Amino acid sequence: MDTSLKGTLHKRGLRMTPQRQLVLDAVRELGHATPEQVCTRVQATAPAVNITTVYRTLDLLEDLGLVRHAHLGHGAPTYSEHRHRHLHLVCHRCGGVDEAPAELLTDVARRTLAELGFQLDSTHVALSGTCADCAGEPDDQNDTQNDDADPAPAETVKGDR
Amino acid sequence: MDTSLKGTLHKRGLRMTPQRQLVLDAVRELGHATPEQVCTRVQATAPAVNITTVYRTLDLLEDLGLVRHAHLGHGAPTYSEHRHRHLHLVCHRCGGVDEAPAELLTDVARRTLAELGFQLDSTHVALSGTCADCAGEPDDQNDTQNDDADPAPAETVKGDR
DNA sequence: ATCCTTGCAAACAGTTTGCACGCGG
DNA sequence: CCGCGTGCAAACTGTTTGCAAGGAT
Numbered sequence: 001m002d003t004s005l006k007g008t009l010h011k012r013g014l015r016m017t018p019q020r021q022l023v024l025d026a027v028r029e030l031g032h033a034t035p036e037q038v039c040t041r042v043q044a045t046a047p048a049v050n051i052t053t054v055y056r057t058l059d060l061l062e063d064l065g066l067v068r069h070a071h072l073g074h075g076a077p078t079y080s081e082h083r084h085r086h087l088h089l090v091c092h093r094c095g096g097v098d099e100a101p102a103e104l105l106t107d108v109a110r111r112t113l114a115e116l117g118f119q120l121d122s123t124h125v126a127l128s129g130t131c132a133d134c135a136g137e138p139d140d141q142n143d144t145q146n147d148d149a150d151p152a153p154a155e156t157v158k159g160d161r
Numbered sequence: 162m163d164t165s166l167k168g169t170l171h172k173r174g175l176r177m178t179p180q181r182q183l184v185l186d187a188v189r190e191l192g193h194a195t196p197e198q199v200c201t202r203v204q205a206t207a208p209a210v211n212i213t214t215v216y217r218t219l220d221l222l223e224d225l226g227l228v229r230h231a232h233l234g235h236g237a238p239t240y241s242e243h244r245h246r247h248l249h250l251v252c253h254r255c256g257g258v259d260e261a262p263a264e265l266l267t268d269v270a271r272r273t274l275a276e277l278g279f280q281l282d283s284t285h286v287a288l289s290g291t292c293a294d295c296a297g298e299p300d301d302q303n304d305t306q307n308d309d310a311d312p313a314p315a316e317t318v319k320g321d322r
Numbered sequence: 323a324t325c326c327t328t329g330c331a332a333a334c335a336g337t338t339t340g341c342a343c344g345c346g347g
Numbered sequence: 348c349c350g351c352g353t354g355c356a357a358a359c360t361g362t363t364t365g366c367a368a369g370g371a372t
Contacts, residue, residue, distance in 0.1 A: 017352065074232065118291070176370085211328070217328085237360085237362090
């Protein structure tokens with residue numbers, strides 16, 4: 001069968017366009033990226049592409065099962081390839097993002113299912129807390145502290161390696 | 162020592178105002194409430210109170226340790242009394258909110274701490290998944306489905322009892 | 323009489339919607 | 348040549364900031 005983007009689209013009576021390919025490529029290249037970041041990336045090649053199109057295309061690609069999004073904090077969600085399934089741990093002090101295997105929550109998922117019938121999706125929303133670096137530091141009163149996770153752009157990722 | 166709101170404020174050189182008492186009362190009465198909901202509630206008594214003041218006051222009360230906020234989905238955070246510490250389980254289909262004891266994540270917290278030095282705050286962000294009711298239903302294509310948690314106002318809470 | 327607090331307007335981030343044009347099939 | 352897909356402008360939700368008037372101590 002056809003696994004190309006074009007083929008996947010055609011099966012649904014949808015059309016192949018340069019924008020769609022560019023958005024998919026951008027998500028793949030960027031790893032975790034907000035719609036805004038994807039847009040910027042796409043615009044490096046095709047400056048005319050509008051952020052609206054990026055939003056619509058990301059939705060579509062998610063529908064097609066090619067990408068997925070996760071919420072890392074209060075800000076914009078981040079999109080990544082569908083296969084990228086980790087647990088995200090966001091530090092509410094520095095905004096840094098750690099990754100951990102999704103299996104960490106397997107037991108919890110089993111329990112919520114058994115006790116409440118709740119089917120946990122462990123990768124969709126990041127867990128919040130304080131990272132190792134920040135836990136050591138004094139109780140910053142006036143520093144560049146960040147109550148909620150405000151993931152500084154992309155690079156702040158710590159785990160992943 | 163003085164445990165009244167007034168006393169707590171004075172210790173910090175802050176002033177007691179009707180707005181602050183009203184916001185605190187509203188949070189206590191409403192249980193989980195978004196700033197918008199708190200504002201509406203406060204305005205039932207004092208129509209002139211501005212949403213800006215509600216935001217500022219909620220921040221302040223959180224600082225004082227009187228209330229806390231949690232993120233139940235992509236929308237507005239919900240504020241509750243400080244003592245309210247549950248795990249929140251949000252259904253991304255219907256937006257319903259379940260509550261579970263925070264202890265569910267104790268083991269996970271132990272592991273993230275040991276393995277990554279990450280100090281988990283289990284109650285700050287809701288876990289995402291599919292609730293018992295929605296798991297049973299067919300794969301709604303066009304129904305009132307709700308990809309992300311979009312907690313319908315307050316009452317949709319299921320657990321808690 | 324200080325100076326903390328407030329209300330209001332404006333700006334801001336993130337996202338969605340309506341609409342007309344134009345290209346893909 | 349039909350109608351999906353796009354760009355653009357506008358609206359919208361949630362939140363923050365600047366500023367001047369007003370009230371608490």
